[in-house]
Amino acid sequence: MPSVGPLRPKSPSNTAPGQVWRIISIVAAVVSVVLSVVVFGAKLQRLEVSPVLFLILLLAISTVIFVHGRFLLHLEGEHRQTSGALITTEHDFQQMADNIQEVFWMLDAKTKKALRVNRAYEAITGRSCESLEQDPSSYEEAIHPEDRARVLGRLEEATRTGQFDERFRVLWPNGEVRWVAVRGFPIRNEDGTISRLVGTAQDITAQKHAEEQVAKNLALAESAWSESEALRKATLALTQDLRMNVVLDVLLQCLSDLVSCECARIWLLEGETRLFVAREKLHNQQPKKKPDYPLTLNAVEVPFLQRILESQKSVLLSDTRQEADWKTFKHHDHLRSWLCIPLVASHQTLGLLSVGRSVPNSFTNEDLRRTQLLAIPAAVAIQNSRLYECASIYGSELERRVKDLHEAKRALEESEAGRKVSEDRFQRVFRSSPVPFSITTMKDGRFLDVNVAFEGRYGYTRAELIGHTVYELRIWEDPPDRMLMLAQLQKGISIRNAIARLRTKAGELKLTTYSADRIHYDGQDCVLAISEDVPLYEPQKAN
Known part of the structure; x- marks a missing residue:
């Protein structure tokens, strides 16, 4: 089969010089025919024909022969020229056709x-x-x-x-x-x-591949955008409310929307190995907060669940019947495809996300990847929810304690107010009593307060007593007696009408009936004492 066929040449007769010679040839031929008819007509009628007419006829015939010859020569030259140009053109065209793509x-x-x-x-x-x-x-x-x-x-x-x-x-x-x-x-x-x-x-193979790659990249970009948007919405929804019930409801809905499945569950971990179903959604059913049958199990009894918890790695089972330990997973016999992702936050396993279908090979690695992405904010949300619950408990306890403190403060204020009233009453009785009263510290016998009767009996002013000890003023003639009384007071035994010798400012010894009690005064352990004259004082008995 030839490559590209030859081009159709132009007809030489269509050129301008060819048309001129053709017209001249036709005119000369017509003239020759006319002259021939005239001559032969005259001959037939036996008329005499002029030699000049014969000469003209011969010239016309010669002219026709000459012009026609020139016309044929012109045609031959033009044909030769056109053929050469056509051969060149066809060669060039063939070269072009054979070299283009x-x-x-x-x-x-x-x-x-x-x-x-x-x-x-x-x-x-x-x-x-x-x-x-x-x-x-x-x-x-x-x-x-x-x-x-x-x-x-x-x-x-x-x-x-x-x-x-x-x-x-x-x-x-x-x-x-x-x-x-x-x-x-x-x-x-x-x-x-x-x-x-x-x-x-x-x-257009390269162009088609480029278009397919662009379409693929566009599809991937749209898928990535849709996925990121879905995860963004899921993350936002999971962080809007910290209550555990709300978090679990939102998480279950996000899980069932993200992966097409017949069974979606959220497992929470109690202790180290005990799992329970916190939320469940079955095919064409509303989500359940409590499944129809108890789904609380010990992961130790289901080896592949134990492996997931220990390794913190996701699992995709294309056909559960190929998993030797699947039969230990109760109430899951109907599932043929199963996908499980651990919920891990701060390196701690909080639970599991699982989806299943009754048809083998239902899930892809893309489903696994998307679920893993969802598990990241889900684990954080569950952890935050638990922290929120702990904070709520601590907050309630703190609120209770603050309330108790306020009540104690109010009671203390009331007690303080009562104490001030009592102190005021005590001070009035203390000051106005005709019996000598004194308040000294138990530790060193330093005077903190005395009444007017005490000043009158011992000859000291209040200013001379306050801040000084009984030892500095040598009031006790027999200091060991005071030490014995202090020992009894520290045991909680009150002193009643003990006989003691006390010295006045003037140096006079007075035989005194001494009564005392231990009190808390001005932030210190003190002795509230009453000292009165012994009736019918007899020096011999005192000695």
């Missing part, structure tokens, strides 16, 4: 067999031009089987409409697949009937 093709509109193609056909289809020459319909085999019916149907339409513009795959003999963009146009007969289809085919 697009396929030039021509099909018969009736049989749809290939008439002409260039060498680019081999580079695009992986098949030789010779194979197409041997079987002009073999180009159909190059069309990918999945696209063949559609493309041939559109080609059939193009034989009627004259328009063909398709993108499809071609299958190389070695199995390689490429994409081509093919456009076709009609060639019509004089009556307007489409006789041929011509067009181009371009390899």
